[in-house]
Amino acid sequence: MIELSDTNASAIAERFKALGEPMRLLLLEALRRGECSVGELAERTGGGQANVSKHLQVLLQQGYVDRRKEGTTSWYRITDPQVFRMCELVCGGLEQELDRKRKLLRRRK
Amino acid sequence: MIELSDTNASAIAERFKALGEPMRLLLLEALRRGECSVGELAERTGGGQANVSKHLQVLLQQGYVDRRKEGTTSWYRITDPQVFRMCELVCGGLEQELDRKRKLLRRRK
DNA sequence: TTCTTATATTACTAGGTAGTTGTACTTACT
DNA sequence: AGTAAGTACAACTACCTAGTAATATAAGAA
Numbered sequence: 001m002i003e004l005s006d007t008n009a010s011a012i013a014e015r016f017k018a019l020g021e022p023m024r025l026l027l028l029e030a031l032r033r034g035e036c037s038v039g040e041l042a043e044r045t046g047g048g049q050a051n052v053s054k055h056l057q058v059l060l061q062q063g064y065v066d067r068r069k070e071g072t073t074s075w076y077r078i079t080d081p082q083v084f085r086m087c088e089l090v091c092g093g094l095e096q097e098l099d100r101k102r103k104l105l106r107r108r109k
Numbered sequence: 110m111i112e113l114s115d116t117n118a119s120a121i122a123e124r125f126k127a128l129g130e131p132m133r134l135l136l137l138e139a140l141r142r143g144e145c146s147v148g149e150l151a152e153r154t155g156g157g158q159a160n161v162s163k164h165l166q167v168l169l170q171q172g173y174v175d176r177r178k179e180g181t182t183s184w185y186r187i188t189d190p191q192v193f194r195m196c197e198l199v200c201g202g203l204e205q206e207l208d209r210k211r212k213l214l215r216r217r218k
Numbered sequence: 219t220t221c222t223t224a225t226a227t228t229a230c231t232a233g234g235t236a237g238t239t240g241t242a243c244t245t246a247c248t
Numbered sequence: 249a250g251t252a253a254g255t256a257c258a259a260c261t262a263c264c265t266a267g268t269a270a271t272a273t274a275a276g277a278a
Contacts, residue, residue, distance in 0.1 A: 002200040004138045004193075009131040015199045015206075016134075020126030021236080022118040029113045038255060051237055053256060063206035072245045072254040080205065082198055084113075089195050090124045091111040096189065097124075097172035130266080147225060160267055162226060181224040181275050220278085227272070235264080242257075248250085 018062040019086070023047055024055050028083060031065065035077040127171040128195070132156055133164050137192060140174065144186040 002008060018024060023045060030036060030044045042052040056076055059065045064083055068075045111117060127133060132154060139145060139153045151161040165185055168174045173192055177184045 002204050004134055004196050004200070006135065008203075009134045009138075011203055012196065012199055013129050013131045013134055015203055016125050017129030020122050020129045022122045023236080025113055025118045025122055025125075026115065029118075039253095048238065049255075050239080050257080054236085057256085063202065063209060069244095069255095072243095074255065080202055082202060086195055086198050087113050087121065089191055089198075090121055091113070093172065093189055093191060094117075094120055094124055095111050100172060132266085148223095157268065158225075159227085159269080163266085166226085178225095181273095183225060222277075223275085225273080225275105228270085230268085230270100231266105233264105233266085235262100237261090237263105239260085240258085243255085245253085245255105247252080 015062050018058050018064065019083070021055070021058075023051070024059055025087070027052065027055055027059065028064065028078065028087075031076060031078050032084065035068075035075045037073045037075055039073070041076070124171050127167050127173065128192070130164065130167075132160070133168055134196070136161065136164055136168065137173065137187065137196075140185060140187050141193065144177070144184045146182045146184055148182070150185070 002012075004012060019028075026045045026047075027041055030041055036044075038049065038053055038056065041047075041056070042049050045052065047055075056065065056067075060067055060076075063079060065076050066079045068077070111121075113121060128137075135154045135156075136150055139150055145153075147158065147162055147165065150156075150165070151158050154161065156164075165174065165176075169176055169185075172188060174185050175188045177186070
């Protein structure tokens, strides 16, 4: 069992860092519907082809997505749906955080 | 309910990015035992005082930790233990990823 | 007041990274 | 062969950030 210790904090941080980029989150969300090509992903997210391709390499490297080549097109898909569970957790935390900040603002009035 | 859409992908990414740094993960792990001062955290993590303080500001800003001042010392503590659930998820994913890469290496031999 | 302690902040440097442009590569089609 | 489509990669720029050193701030002790 991997734990959050000195030795592997870097590897764990790398996985979090891969999710710490808006474009990569949008790519994962777009892939949620199912397998998708690079061109389609660029269209759905509004990003440039080269940039989308580069972000997909990061997600591939960290094992969040998998790739299947067919002719000239690359088909990407989510490998571990747990990533959306993580998004839900961080969304929940974000909601609490927004509530907390709203209360602080109200108290200042 | 907050969702992973175009409008709030940035806010969600910010929260992931805060966890995408080894030193900050070590700080959270050190805080797991309970409330702790900056000096103690610097000692436990082996980081410099200024650096630890700066990282704590990031965790504070994102709501992962809370602060209580007493005299000249600041006491930090975890606000939402859910953050460790996220670490477990990412550790699980990391384990799978390592297994996958090990298998790839074996296949090449 | 002066000194000490604990923390926060500022300024700086080195390294990293997102986005873009251009290009190379691969496959399929004619 | 040549051409077109889809993707990956290299080079570049602009920006961001981790770490450090020095300083500022604040509370207490002498």
